[in-house]
Amino acid sequence: MLTHGGGGNASAPLLVDLAVALAASGMTVLRCDLPFRQARRTGPPSRSSASVDRAGLAHAVSAVRALGVERVLLGGQSYGGRQASMLAAEEPTLVTALLLLSYPLHPPGRPAELRTAHFPKLRGRVVFIHGTSDPFGSTEEIEAARTLISGPTTLIVTDGGHDLGYRRSRHELIGRIVGACAFLRAPA
DSSP, X not given: OEEOOTTOOTTOHHHHHHHHHHHHTTOOOOBOOOHXXXXXXXXXXXXXXXXXXXXXXXXXXXXXXXXXXOSOEEEEETHHHHHHHHHHHHSTTSOSEEEEETOOOSOTTOTTSOSOTTGGGOOSEEEEEEETTOTTOOHHHHXXXXXXXXXXXXXXXXXXXXXXTOSSOOXXXXXXXXXXXXXXXXXX
16 A cells, blocks of 8 residues: 655656556555545645544455455555554554655755654554655664564665655656565465
């Protein structure tokens, strides 16, 4: 399952290209808009929508599981990844793993306001994809945040900022992400 950041929707080119590549590798993929985006076409999420957005993700996971999918990777870009990780911390058995694209560690320019308090509660595998010039957290800050997670983590660093440099298709980056998620195809 893949979802979007605060300014986008599930039709973001990165999510579309990633979904196509994951499906081609044999995985079932669902791209979904978070409830705040379903409620309005533009604008960022409000603070009050976060719990509703997590409930929407939990509902989507239930729908995917109803299809017989046992190993669920919940992924999101920026805000969507943050909500996915918070949901996984709240419900540790809900998903097998997380895919966090451009996780927003802190607001730009405010590194003391870390968004990692829930990381120690994460139990499954976590795959981070991070841009070298992301204003929401440096590569070093992501490395430090990974140590808060007890389960296995992977970090893929790529050129670019919070958009991962994805203004045009980047087959190399998509291939690296698909490779990092290959553990889902293995038997449990």
